[in-house]
Amino acid sequence: MSITANWSYPTLVKMGAGRIKELADHCKSLGMKKPLLVTDRGLSTMPITSQALDILEAGGLGRAIFADVDPNPNEKNLEAGVKAFKDGGHDGVVAFGGGSGLDLGKCVAFMAGQTRPVWDFEDVGDWWTRASVEGIAPIVAVPTTAGTGSEVGRASVITNSVTETKKIIFHPKFLPGVTICDPELTVGMPKHITAGTGMDAFAHCLEAYSSPFYHPMSQGIALEGMRLVKEYLPRAYKDGTDIEARTHMMSAAAMGAVAFQKGLGAIHSLSHPVGAIYHTHHGTTNAVVMPPVLRFNRPAIEDRIAAAAAYLGIAGGFNGFYDFVLGLREELGIPDKLAALGVKTDRIDEMSVMAVADPSTGGNPVELTVEAAKKLFLESI
Secondary structure (H helix, E strand, C coil), X not given: CCCCEEECCCCEEEECCCHHHHHHHHHHHCCCCCEEEECCHHHHCCHHHHHHHHHHHHCCCCCCEECCCCCCCEHHHHHHHHHHHHHCCCCEEEEEECHHHHHHHHXXXXXXXXXXXXXXXXXXXXXXXXXXXXXXCCEEEEECCCCCCHHHCCEEEEEECCCCEEEEEECHHHCCCEEEECHHHHCCCCHHXXXXXXXXXXXXXXXXXXXXXXXXXXXXXXHHHHHHHHHHHHHHHHCCCCHHHHHHHHHHHHHHHHHXXXXXXXXXXXXXXXXXXXXXXXXXHHHHHHXXXXXXXXXXXXXXXXXXXXXXXXXXXXXXXXXXXXXXXXXXXXXXXXXXXXXXXXXXXXXXXXXXXXXXXXXXXXXXXXXXXXXXXXXXX
């Protein structure tokens, strides 16, 4: 079954197989004449990246790429990207790849117009109003994984390499003008990346759904996002060429990022310091800490999760949902403990303080204290 759709919520989304062919046209629609394609090192030599550059070149938009991007992008990558953007006389960004390429590409477009350091725009209060909007370059986002949902987000996660902390940089103009979701670009994803990114999308939906804040639109989107992951992630994992499953997973990823306007929670609070210190895969880390956090939050979310379980066709209320999560992780080859990802117990005190300070913590349905975080890290590692 072929799925094609055009959405303008939360931005213009071009969903469907083969739609990467429209890349040059969408760049032109945003006024770009000389875009810079920003991606990560791993993707820079892949055929899908060459294809995107071919399309830009054929459209008369040049062939420029910046790929000096770490798996957890930091301010040094950002500085180099902004320099490449300015030195090349570029007027827009094609943010291409998984979370790291998308986040850095968006941040390059944003910082090209700023004189203040990037940390001045952290997602704190109204810090975003400090930005000068004149020089922010337009963005076309092209995800090549189905996880972070950064292609429809108003923020980027940038690691401060000095303090080893992940910072969320926010501005409404981070939202790409056009997003191309072409499931054919995700076909070559290795199985473990399909699993990790898919569980990231699930974590976004689960935490947004569980967050106590009022946002019924996000709540509904989160619920349907969880259903899509339940139905289609095992299929995409089993057969990477299943375009229908890949399409639905791209939808679920975008839905997760739209939904978490309602808030995230302790899954992300624990995952961020682990990723910053041990450079683990973000989505896989989320999947490992998910069961302990579900147990921790149970007093506040039991009824809500039971309602979700009923919608997802899972019997047994909260317990049934919890068992489903364990079974899904096992089916996807996700390890049970963080030790399998190289995480040790010697920095738990430090990570617990970082977890409580993380911006995601405010959306957790049960208050996360430093002591609680220590206990959760011990259970997870």
